[in-house]
Amino acid sequence: MSSLDHSIPVPAISRAFEVVESSSNNKTATHSINVNEDDGDGVFLTWQDLWVTVPDGQKKGNRSILQGLTGYARPGELLAIMGPSGCGKSTLLDALAGRLGSNTRQAGEILINGRKRALAYGTSAYVTQDDALITTLTVSEAVYYSAQLQLPDTMTKLQKKERAEMTIKEMGLQDAMNTRIGGWGAKGLSGGQKRRVSICIEMLTRPKLLFLDEPTSGLDSAASYYVMSRIAKLDQRDHGVGSRTIITSIHQPSSEVFQLFHNLCLLSSGQTVYFGPASAANEFFALNGFPCPTLQNPSDHFLKTINKDFQEDIEKGLAGVVPTQEAIDILTKSYKSSDSYLQVRSQVAEICKAQDSGALEKKSTHADFLTQCIVLTSRSFVNMYRDLGYYWFRLGVYVLLGVGLATVFSNLGTDNNSIQARGSLLMFVASFLTFMTIGGFPSFVEDMKVRKHTHTRILYIIFC
Ligand SMILES: Nc1ncnc2c1ncn2[C@@H]1O[C@H](COP(=O)(O)OP(=O)(O)OP(=O)(O)O)[C@@H](O)[C@H]1O
Numbered sequence: 219m220s221s222l223d224h225s226i227p228v229p230a231i232s233r234a235f236e237v238v239e240s241s242s243n244n245k246t247a248t249h250s251i252n253v254n255e256d257d258g259d260g261v262f263l264t265w266q267d268l269w270v271t272v273p274d275g276q277k278k279g280n281r282s283i284l285q286g287l288t289g290y291a292r293p294g295e296l297l298a299i300m301g302p303s304g305c306g307k308s309t310l311l312d313a314l315a316g317r318l319g320s321n322t323r324q325a326g327e328i329l330i331n332g333r334k335r336a337l338a339y340g341t342s343a344y345v346t347q348d349d350a351l352i353t354t355l356t357v358s359e360a361v362y363y364s365a366q367l368q369l370p371d372t373m374t375k376l377q378k379k380e381r382a383e384m385t386i387k388e389m390g391l392q393d394a395m396n397t398r399i400g401g402w403g404a405k406g407l408s409g410g411q412k413r414r415v416s417i418c419i420e421m422l423t424r425p426k427l428l429f430l431d432e433p434t435s436g437l438d439s440a441a442s443y444y445v446m447s448r449i450a451k452l453d454q455r456d457h458g459v460g461s462r463t464i465i466t467s468i469h470q471p472s473s474e475v476f477q478l479f480h481n482l483c484l485l486s487s488g489q490t491v492y493f494g495p496a497s498a499a500n501e502f503f504a505l506n507g508f509p510c511p512t513l514q515n516p517s518d519h520f521l522k523t524i525n526k527d528f529q530e531d532i533e534k535g536l537a538g539v540v541p542t543q544e545a546i547d548i549l550t551k552s553y554k555s556s557d558s559y560l561q562v563r564s565q566v567a568e569i570c571k572a573q574d575s576g577a578l579e580k581k582s583t584h585a586d587f588l589t590q591c592i593v594l595t596s597r598s599f600v601n602m603y604r605d606l607g608y609y610w611f612r613l614g615v616y617v618l619l620g621v622g623l624a625t626v627f628s629n630l631g632t633d634n635n636s637i638q639a640r641g642s643l644l645m646f647v648a649s650f651l652t653f654m655t656i657g658g659f660p661s662f663v664e665d666m667k668v669r670k671h672t673h674t675r676i677l678y679i680i681f682c
Pocket residue numbers: 272283301302303304305306307308309310319321322
């Protein structure tokens with residue numbers, strides 16, 4: 219059996235669809251799609267001939283960002299989407315998650331467990347590239363406030379707190395529970411810890427399908443490995459939830475991180491260069507004349523081979539130079555005519571045939587309007603109280619202003635002139651108070667960013 223075998227480990231009760239493949243080096247490989255009884259609740263996501271186009275600003279036409287992609291993601295597996303910058307990784311994630319912008323057009327089929335369906339609230343989550351966190355809160359506060367907003371009112375406060383704590387521990391943040399997140403001007407958590415807090419917040423509803431857009435961007439290799447290994451652990455079975463399906467885009471994983479991936483989707487200019495088991499990608503490149511040099515990180519080699527942004531530099535650096543565009547053409551054509559591609563298509567077909575679980579449509583809810591108002595107000599007070607610039611500095615200015623006005627307008631008397639002076643005082647106070655509200659603007663913008671993330675999460679349902 220070749221290294222292409224990528225079956226999910228499951229108990230004996232699983233149904234297995236066996237597809238026998240003759241791999242490109244003429245060895246015989248057996249691929250199994252095991253549909254575990256327990257995975258009946260898991261999410262099998264498939265996409266076929268997926269195109270995404272946007273209007274081309276200069277020419278009057280459309281530009282294709284994704285060109286006929288086909289693939290799948292299964293419970294208990296971590297699928298990594300890789301490729302040079304601008305190749306369409308985030309667009310693929312957005313398309314699969316139903317978050318494409320309004321100016322984009324999508325064609326092709328995206329199916330959940332073989333059907334076009336909407337996922338219930340809390341079944342899926344999307345961790346965006348940027349962390350939208352309130353910097354004045356501690357880790358436990360940030361996660362607990364989110365738990366109160368996201369989890370249904372049928373859960374008690376204690377249960378929500380326990381869920382928040384458990385999630386924090388799952389992401390290895392127990393030692394930083396009482397550390398403030400921190401941000402501009404106030405050092406708090408490290409970049410990697412902030413990423414994990416963002417993931418914690420998305421994990422609160424125990425989603426079965428998790429999208430991560432570059433979870434390691436801006437992190438050093440050690441922090442990247444730590445974050446990714448935590449994420450990889452999340453695909454395992456989880457407190458009453460079946461195995462999790464995880465899809466992540468990633469820029470440049472270290473070889474250790476690369477080993478955590480089950481499947482790899484390698485893109486170049488919106489086309490699939492390779493889709494299949496991550497462990498077999500090296501073999502695919504080698505068979506097509508681009509073997510990975512000894513001691514080189516395979517992901518570095520893949521990206522170097524297909525990155526045409528700095529074509530001249532890269533060509534100079536590669537031995538036995540093949541122009542990058544030619545290399546991409548060779549690989550994409552070879553992939554399209556390979557057994558791996560047929561294998562992917564047949565697996566997609568098998569998944570679509572096999573799955574028909576209605577369990578995902580179970581209704582789950584978030585906190586009601588009143589609870590949300592109370593939690594948001596309380597969070598806002600904590601934020602204001604801790605934000606020196608927002609609250610204490612302004613309080614100081616008001617005190618000084620009060621003292622100043624009292625000295626200027628003291629002993630006004632009760633004659634006709636004092637009426638005019640009292641009018642001026644009122645006008646001055648009113649205009650100054652209005653002016654000072656601008657001081658709250660940065661905090662308001664921060665709140666709006668967090669609100670936008672939460673709002674997307676609360677309203678977010680996949681429509682295929
Ligand atoms: N809504 C849109 N309108 C116009 N162009 C878009 C839109 N979304 C994406 N694009 C373009 O599509 C291409 C792919 O973008 P995408 O963000 O998916 O790339 P990426 O691989 O995630 O890049 P990076 O790794 O740098 O984040 C880019 O050239 C981008 O400008």
